[in-house]
Amino acid sequence: MRTVVSVQTSLVCGSIERWGSEEQKQRWLPGLTSGESFGCFGLTEPDTGSDAAALRTRAEKVDGGWRISGQKMWISLGNVAEVALIFAQTEPERKHRGLACFLVPTASEGFTPHEIHGKLGLRASDTAEIALDAVEVGDDALMGEVGDGFKIAMSALDSGRYSVASGCVGICQGCVEASVAYSTERKQFGVPLASFQLVQEMIADMIVRRDAARMLVRRAGLLKDASEPSTVETSIAKLYATESAVECANLAIQVHGGSGYVDDYPVERYLRDARVTTLYEGTSQIQKLIIGRDATGINAMVPPG
Numbered sequence: 001m002r003t004v005v006s007v008q009t010s011l012v013c014g015s016i017e018r019w020g021s022e023e024q025k026q027r028w029l030p031g032l033t034s035g036e037s038f039g040c041f042g043l044t045e046p047d048t049g050s051d052a053a054a055l056r057t058r059a060e061k062v063d064g065g066w067r068i069s070g071q072k073m074w075i076s077l078g079n080v081a082e083v084a085l086i087f088a089q090t091e092p093e094r095k096h097r098g099l100a101c102f103l104v105p106t107a108s109e110g111f112t113p114h115e116i117h118g119k120l121g122l123r124a125s126d127t128a129e130i131a132l133d134a135v136e137v138g139d140d141a142l143m144g145e146v147g148d149g150f151k152i153a154m155s156a157l158d159s160g161r162y163s164v165a166s167g168c169v170g171i172c173q174g175c176v177e178a179s180v181a182y183s184t185e186r187k188q189f190g191v192p193l194a195s196f197q198l199v200q201e202m203i204a205d206m207i208v209r210r211d212a213a214r215m216l217v218r219r220a221g222l223l224k225d226a227s228e229p230s231t232v233e234t235s236i237a238k239l240y241a242t243e244s245a246v247e248c249a250n251l252a253i254q255v256h257g258g259s260g261y262v263d264d265y266p267v268e269r270y271l272r273d274a275r276v277t278t279l280y281e282g283t284s285q286i287q288k289l290i291i292g293r294d295a296t297g298i299n300a301m302v303p304p305g
C-alpha cells in the first residue's frame with residue numbers, strides 16, 4: 001500500500017504539481033488525485049540504477065513532438081498506470097544536462113510494459129519492465145524544459161525518500177507490537193517469553209530504533225513543512241529508518257522463534273517488505289554518499305579520474 005501511495009503522490013502527482021504546465025495539471029491531476037487512475041515514475045533502466053544521470057533512453061525531436069526509445073526497469077505500477085513519467089536523454093554529450101522528463105500516456109503505440117514476477121516482498125504492488133519502441137508524443141508531453149529532467153527526478157526522490165522513511169517507522173512499530181503481544185502470551189520454562197532479559201533486550205533494541213527513526217523522519221518533515229532545504233536530513237532519515245526496519249523485522253522473527261518464520265504471524269512479511277527499502281529510491285550506500293558529500297564537500301559517488 002505504501003509503495004502505491006508513495007509513487008502516486010510523492011513521485012508522480014508531486015512532480016506534476018511542481019513542474020507541470022497548467023494544461024498538464026488539468027489533464028492528469030484530477031484522475032490521479034481522485035484515485036481513478038494511476039501514474040508511474042520511469043527513471044531506472046536495466047543498465048542504469050544508482051547512476052541515474054547515465055540514462056540510455058533517447059528522446060529525439062520530431063515535427064510537433066518527440067520520439068522516445070529505450071527500456072525502463074523496476075517501475076512500480078508500470079502495468080496499471082495511465083501515465084508514465086519517462087526520463088530520457090535528448091543530447092547524450094550534455095550528460096545530465098540533456099535529460100528531460102515526459103508525461104507519456106501508457107496507451108501510446110510502442111509503450112509495452114511486462115510484469116516482473118518473483119519479488120521477495122511487496123507482492124501486492126505491481127512492478128514492471130517497460131519497453132519504449134519509438135513512442136511518439138507531442139510537444140505538450142514535455143514537463144518543464146529540456147535539461148530539467150535530472151532536477152525533476154532528484155526533487156521527486158527527495159519526497160519519495162521521506163515517504164519510504166516514514167513507512168519504515170510503521171514497520172518498526174508493527175514489529176514492536178507483534179513482539180510484545182507474542183512474548184507476553186507464549187510461555188517457555190513455565191513463564192512468558194517476555195520474562196527473559198534477552199527477549200526484553202530484543203524488544204528494547206526495536207523500540208530505540210523505532211523512536212530514533214521517528215524523530216529523524218519528524219525532523220526532515222518539519223523542514224519540508226517550512227519549505228527549507230531537507231535533502232541531507234531526508235537521506236539521514238531514509239538511511240536510518242530503512243536499515244532499522246530490516247533490523248527490527250529480523251529481531252521480531254527472532255522473538256517469535258519458529259512461528260516467526262511462517263505466515264501465521266505478520267513478522268515474516270515485515271522482513272520481506274522491509275528489505276527493498278534499503279534499495280529503492282537510492283540505496284543505503286547512495287544515502288551515505290549524499291551525507292558524506294555534504295559533510296566533506298567531496299563527491300565520492302563518482303570514481304576519481
Ligand SMILES: Cc1cc2nc3c(=O)[nH]c(=O)nc-3n(C[C@H](O)[C@H](O)[C@H](O)COP(=O)(O)OP(=O)(O)OC[C@H]3O[C@@H](n4cnc5c(N)ncnc54)[C@H](O)[C@@H]3O)c2cc1C
Nearest residue numbers: 041042043044049050074075076279280281282283285301
Ligand atoms: C520493487 C522495486 C520497485 C522499484 N520501483 C521503481 C520505480 O517505481 N521507478 C524507478 O525509476 N525505479 C524503481 N526501482 C529501482 C530502484 O530505485 C533501483 O533498484 C535502485 O536505485 C538501485 O539501482 P540498481 O538496482 O540498478 O542497483 P545498482 O545501481 O547496480 O547498485 C548495486 C549495488 O552497488 C552499489 N553502488 C552503486 N553505485 C555505487 C557508488 N557510487 N558507490 C557505492 N556503492 C554503489 C549500490 O548501493 C548497490 O549496493 C524499484 C526497485 C525495486 C526493487
